[in-house]
Amino acid sequence: MGAVIRIEPAAGLTGNIVVPGDKSISHRSIMLAGLAKTPVLVKNFLFAQDCLSTVSCMQALGVKVEQKAGHELVVTGNGLRGLVEPDNILDAGNSGTTLRLLLGILAAQPFFSAFTGDASLRSRPMGRVIKPLADMGAVIAARRKGRLLPLSIAPAAGRLTGIDYHMPMASAQVKSAVLLAGMFADGTTTVTEPYASRDHTERMLETFGAGLEKNGTAVRLRGVAELSAPAAIEVPGDISSAAFWLVAASIIPGSKVTLSNVGINPTRTGILDVLGQMGADIQLTNERWSGREPVADITVKHARLQGVSIDGAIIPRLVDEIPVLAVAAMFAAGRTIISGAEELRVKETDRLKAVATEFTKLGGLITETKDGLLIDPSPNLRSAVCYSYHDHRIAMALAVAGAAAQGVEIEQPDCVAISYPGFYAQLNRFNG
Ligand SMILES: O=C(O)C1=C[C@@H](OP(=O)(O)O)[C@@H](O)[C@H](O)C1
Numbered sequence: 001m002g003a004v005i006r007i008e009p010a011a012g013l014t015g016n017i018v019v020p021g022d023k024s025i026s027h028r029s030i031m032l033a034g035l036a037k038t039p040v041l042v043k044n045f046l047f048a049q050d051c052l053s054t055v056s057c058m059q060a061l062g063v064k065v066e067q068k069a070g071h072e073l074v075v076t077g078n079g080l081r082g083l084v085e086p087d088n089i090l091d092a093g094n095s096g097t098t099l100r101l102l103l104g105i106l107a108a109q110p111f112f113s114a115f116t117g118d119a120s121l122r123s124r125p126m127g128r129v130i131k132p133l134a135d136m137g138a139v140i141a142a143r144r145k146g147r148l149l150p151l152s153i154a155p156a157a158g159r160l161t162g163i164d165y166h167m168p169m170a171s172a173q174v175k176s177a178v179l180l181a182g183m184f185a186d187g188t189t190t191v192t193e194p195y196a197s198r199d200h201t202e203r204m205l206e207t208f209g210a211g212l213e214k215n216g217t218a219v220r221l222r223g224v225a226e227l228s229a230p231a232a233i234e235v236p237g238d239i240s241s242a243a244f245w246l247v248a249a250s251i252i253p254g255s256k257v258t259l260s261n262v263g264i265n266p267t268r269t270g271i272l273d274v275l276g277q278m279g280a281d282i283q284l285t286n287e288r289w290s291g292r293e294p295v296a297d298i299t300v301k302h303a304r305l306q307g308v309s310i311d312g313a314i315i316p317r318l319v320d321e322i323p324v325l326a327v328a329a330m331f332a333a334g335r336t337i338i339s340g341a342e343e344l345r346v347k348e349t350d351r352l353k354a355v356a357t358e359f360t361k362l363g364g365l366i367t368e369t370k371d372g373l374l375i376d377p378s379p380n381l382r383s384a385v386c387y388s389y390h391d392h393r394i395a396m397a398l399a400v401a402g403a404a405a406q407g408v409e410i411e412q413p414d415c416v417a418i419s420y421p422g423f424y425a426q427l428n429r430f431n432g
């Protein structure tokens, strides 16, 4: 693709877009299927770099993964206690989800393993997962006093012990790591979050026969002897990928686009709620179930947007959509205030800083605060050379801003392959 991509202004978005499979659910489908005894067909798997990192780690742990036609995989594991010691360091690449969820699984294994990742992942906080796992009896050593990759996991002295863990932040990755370790532990494991984060792990554990109890934001799980796998899992389209089109169509005049087969799990639909509050014209049709995950087709038309204030429980429900929500806010009337979003500082890059710095280069009226963003209507957006920070969501948010205004040049654009390899090709179809 090259070191820089030029995004041209787009005409109205029309027609149908099929967004790729959900990244969170794709990761979990490979991990849980890989711990089952019978083969699982995974349909609409996301063939993107992050999920492929999970595939290669699971293969290194002795799980067979075969690619079938299209977006299908067959995963064949060796049962809940059938993983084998990897003969090299596992590489999670750019993927926080791969690393943190697998850490929960590997913390409970009777063998040694070690992890590294790319430069971004090596700077992201791992203490938040290592601490509760260590409380369960896991033996994990990591760089910078147990906080950063690379890290190693030694076999625990005996079986892990269930804990009652109150998480300091809402994080599906931390919650999932503890629950996955809890499957292998003696007794019960309870995790409580300050606000509800995505619950795909809980839903998929139930699909694989592991009983859970939920009470508010608390989830409780007992140790499991063996999983019982479904014959097939169908991964819904990713609402976090759909979000780029929801915003692009809302702000580009003449747009009317239908996004088919998008996951609408309520722990993920904050973007629909907030765009709706801003005055977006969004309709859901054909609501149905894909296993335990709800899906729908979503039609979005251009609309006049209003600024909005968001904080608190909504943030985990749209945590990855904030960069593109900031684009919607630049095109809205009135100020938008985003707070309680300090978690964005520990994603692939510091997303609050990246959004404020790069959108300012485009003429956006946007200021970073300690835990969020202040965004004013920005009528004089211009073209500029902007930087992705190698962060897929920053690159795609910049592309949407450029497409809706005077174009943009994005340095280091290839990172979209982390979650949405066909993104630029799809956007090019709408060149004005
Ligand atoms: O569990 C998951 O699949 C994810 C959880 C979120 O991270 P946190 O758990 O750090 O909030 C999210 O940002 C990430 O893209 C995917």
Ligand SMILES: C=C(OP(=O)(O)O)C(=O)O
Binding pocket: 050, 094, 095, 096, 097, 098, 320, 347, 348, 393, 419
């Ligand atoms: C934060 C993200 O992913 P991860 O934490 O898995 O790297 C993301 O996809 O926006």
